[in-house]
Amino acid sequence: MSSNSFIQEWVYTDVVKDHFMNPRNILSDPDYQEDGRGLEGSLACGDQMLVVIKVTDDVIVDLKWKTYGCASAIASTSMMSEMAIGMTLDEAYHLTPSMITDRLGGLPTHKFHCSVLGDKALRAAIDDYLERAGRENPFKKSVAKVICECKNITDQQIEALVKSGDVKTFEQLQEQTGLGTVCGQCKGTAGELLDELMHLYGK
Numbered sequence: 469m470s471s472n473s474f475i476q477e478w479v480y481t482d483v484v485k486d487h488f489m490n491p492r493n494i495l496s497d498p499d500y501q502e503d504g505r506g507l508e509g510s511l512a513c514g515d516q517m518l519v520v521i522k523v524t525d526d527v528i529v530d531l532k533w534k535t536y537g538c539a540s541a542i543a544s545t546s547m548m549s550e551m552a553i554g555m556t557l558d559e560a561y562h563l564t565p566s567m568i569t570d571r572l573g574g575l576p577t578h579k580f581h582c583s584v585l586g587d588k589a590l591r592a593a594i595d596d597y598l599e600r601a602g603r604e605n606p607f608k609k610s611v612a613k614v615i616c617e618c619k620n621i622t623d624q625q626i627e628a629l630v631k632s633g634d635v636k637t638f639e640q641l642q643e644q645t646g647l648g649t650v651c652g653q654c655k656g657t658a659g660e661l662l663d664e665l666m667h668l669y670g671k
């Protein structure tokens with residue numbers, strides 16, 4: 469590839485480039501004493517993300533991360549780390565990939581899925597923090613999206629089934645949850661979600 473064509477293909481914004489070249493809040497201390505830890509993604513698909521947090525009075529006072537992900541995953545998580553530090557747990561739990569991508573000035577659309585790992589790992593770290601503290605988790609349900617209205621099946625239930633290895637195919641998902649067996653309108657959305665989850669967690 470000539471340097472010219474490389475420049476033409478480098479379609480990221482200056483903010484993305486800056487965060488990719490100089491990522492903020494990288495975890496480098498092996499003895500970091502975190503209050504919560506979240507690990508998401510799988511090495512099988514090349515994207516794995518670790519986020520660790522320190523919490524004081526329900527505010528994220530520090531956050532570090534590391535990943536084996538691509539440029540988009542690195543830039544998104546670097547930006548996410550700057551946004552999340554200083555937020556309450558409630559605010560941080562509701563950070564979305566779109567909010568992060570907006571601050572980056574956009575990402576190539578085919579790279580958008582890479583940006584979900586950072587905030588997923590952040591939510592997992594908050595879940596872990598609350599679990600370690602023996603506290604109820606008021607946030608988990610608030611971000612669940614109903615995928616199948618007829619059977620009241622949420623994206624979180626589907627994700628749990630894929631992560632546990634109990635569901636690998638759409639047929640297995642239908643057998644275990646009944647999703648898509650009444651009006652059938654959810655089948656398209658559920659199929660896309662299952663593909664994405666299998667990409668991230670399928671073994």
Ligand code: FES
Pocket residue numbers: 615616617618619647648649650651652653654655
């Ligand atoms: S919405 Fe899923 S079967 Fe109707």
